[in-house]
Amino acid sequence: MAETTQAVEEKAEEQQDQQNQAGQEDPKTQAQSVEFSEAAETKTTGPGTSIDILLDMDVPVTVAIGRTEVPIQRLLQLGPGSVLKLDKPIDAPADLYLKEAKFATGSIVVVGGNFAVKIKEILSAGNTATVNNE
Numbered sequence: 001m002a003e004t005t006q007a008v009e010e011k012a013e014e015q016q017d018q019q020n021q022a023g024q025e026d027p028k029t030q031a032q033s034v035e036f037s038e039a040a041e042t043k044t045t046g047p048g049t050s051i052d053i054l055l056d057m058d059v060p061v062t063v064a065i066g067r068t069e070v071p072i073q074r075l076l077q078l079g080p081g082s083v084l085k086l087d088k089p090i091d092a093p094a095d096l097y098l099k100e101a102k103f104a105t106g107s108i109v110v111v112g113g114n115f116a117v118k119i120k121e122i123l124s125a126g127n128t129a130t131v132n133n134e
Contacts, residue, residue: 067086093106106118
């Protein structure tokens with residue numbers, strides 16, 4: 001039995017030596033350098049080849065009229081008729097966000113029985129703020 005164990009150990013050592021000598025034959029550790037040819041610059045013009053496709057896309061806009069923080073205990077007590085006081089006065093403009101970036105301010109109005117926003121100011125790139133930065 002000791003001879004069998006020794007033979008298995010020798011075989012394992014032999015396999016390990018072969019793997020160490022081959023080294024790069026293992027596809028998991030093999031790295032190859034690749035050369036890419038340079039792509040030719042093409043000029044595309046005409047309809048459908050510019051940013052026209054982007055101009056027809058809809059993007060979600062969020063309108064915020066205020067914020068508040070509520071303790072969990074109070075949140076769990078909310079129900080029909082509960083009132084949450086927001087941090088902005090009634091005459092303060094609403095903030096418009098594209099993703100989390102504020103891009104404009106406006107007034108809340110009603111159009112055809114629906115809420116709407118009348119834009120007061122479009123913010124420049126340097127004046128934009130994120131939701132968390134305000």
